[in-house]
Amino acid sequence: MSVVRAPVQTVEEIYSLVRTAVANKQPIEAAYERRLRLFCPHRLGRNREGRLRVLCYQYGGDSRSGLQPVGSSENWRCIVLEKLSRVKLIKGTWQTAPNHSRPTSCVAEADIDAEDHPARDPQKGQ
Secondary structure, three states: OOOOOOOOOOHHHHHHHHHHHHHHOOOEEEEEOOEEEEEEEEEEEEOOOOOEEEEEEEEEEOOOOOOOOOOOHHHEEEEEHHHEEEEEEOOOOOOOOOOOOOHHHHOOEEEEEHHHOOOOOHHHOO
16 A cells, blocks of 8 residues: 655745735635634734744634624634745635734735735726
8 A cells, every 4th residue: 555645835835825815805724723714814924923824814714713694703813934835826705894903913025915005806807
């Protein structure tokens, strides 16, 4: 019996996928802390210590702290980019909630922020 190994994504590949998701306001499916998560990354960059972080809104999958109903401001997550694996862009509705509580403590120096990009309009081919 042989072992089939899935290709491992590099940090650079994961960063590129997350950046694309932020720019296009596209949801992501990924493993984080061994749990499958569905989330919308809103801000990508570095924290005050210079480490890569993603501020995202988690709307599905599993979470150690549990999830509140979609739309709850309790579903904001600050994710360590290097701990993500099996990252893929998925089709779906962009999810968010008001009052993200940690925008600057999670990502102090943003490389990209979804709020800086106009909303996509499928009717106009965007």
